[in-house]
Amino acid sequence: MLTVHQLTYRYPPASPGQPPLVVFENLSWAVEGRAAAAIVGASGVGKSTLLHVLGGLDAPAAGEVRIGSTSLWELSPTERARFRNRSIGFVFQFHHLLPEFTALENVALPMRMAGVRWDESCRRARRLLERVGLEQRQHHLPAELSGGESQRVALARALANAPPLLLADEPTGNLDERTAADVLGLLHELQRDQGLTLVLVTHDSRLAATCQQVWRLERGQLTPVVA
Ligand SMILES: Nc1ncnc2c1ncn2[C@@H]1O[C@H](COP(=O)(O)OP(=O)(O)OP(=O)(O)O)[C@@H](O)[C@H]1O
Ligand SMILES: [Mg+2]
Known part of the structure; x- marks a missing residue:
């Protein structure tokens, strides 16, 4: 499902004459099938x-990312934006919902962008909000939602176009333990129900252990963590 081949990423030097910051180099990795994989590793x-x-979202210096049969970084920017909209769901640590749109509109927008009519997008968005237990909050703005509710809306938005791949970066890092457990439970439930491939980044090994596979990122390489 997800294959990474000889991937290299560097941040440009902070000041001229300094070396670039190599985050990873020639990284190869794969997640087969519809599994949940966790990536753990120290901060930074x-x-x-x-x-x-x-x-x-960020272009590598070299290497390939393959999702299904698509080589992500060989697409043109327009094709990549379209592919992302349909095939990749992304949940950020902080929800990144659009502040001036309601919960319902935030979830409906990716469908609208995929060409679904607005009334149909809203109908499906309502169903997704029901799925994450927020049908009563659909007309709230992000500022009128709690942290856990916002993160559940972000999860519904990430699933809007039923993507085969869901990427989540510390999706519960900003939540209290109880709410984090709820959101994580929901994430796994949706992963199983919809048969998604999930890549979950966390620094919490207990959260990671809820995934079928756990990988550690260290010195630019991913190695399996054996339970
Ligand atoms: N925009 C940037 N420009 C330059 N260096 C950056 C930039 N963003 C991140 N870095 C550096 O790249 C390295 C990797 O950062 P990254 O945010 O991917 O780490 P992380 O594993 O997600 O950490 P955390 O667990 O704290 O979220 C760090 O050393 C960081 O300082
Ligand atoms: Mg991070």
């Missing part, structure tokens, strides 16, 4: 950077 090892490259 490059987990978010890797997820952004997998999600088509």
Whole structure:
């Protein structure tokens, strides 16, 4: 499902004459089938950077990201935006909902962008909000939602176009333990029900252990963590 081949990512130097910051180099990795894979690792090892490259948000210096039969970084920017909209769901640590739109509109927008009529997008968005237990909050703005509710809306939005791949970067990192457990439970439930491939980044090994596979990112390489 998700294959990474010889992937290299560098941040440009902070000042001229300095070397670039190499986050990973020649990284190869794969998640087969519809599994849930966790990536753990210390702060600053490059987990978010890797997820952004997998999600088509940050371009690698070299290498390939293959999702199904599509080579993500060989697409033109327009094709990649379209592919992302339909095939990749992304949940950020902080929900990144659009502040001036209601919960319902935030979930409906990706469908509208995919060409679904607005009334149909809203109908489906309502169903997704029901799925995450927020039918009573559909007309709230993000500022009128709690942290856990916002994150559930973000999850519904990520699933709007039923993508085969869901990438989640510390999706519960900003929540209290109880709410985090609820959101994580929901994430796994949706992963199983919809048969998604899930890549979950977390620094919490207990959360990671809820996934079928656990990988550690260290010195730019991913190695399996054996339970
Ligand atoms: N825009 C940027 N420009 C330069 N360096 C950056 C930039 N963003 C991140 N870095 C550096 O790249 C490295 C990897 O950062 P990244 O955010 O991917 O780490 P992370 O594993 O997600 O950490 P955390 O667990 O704290 O979220 C860090 O050393 C960081 O300082
Ligand atoms: Mg991070």
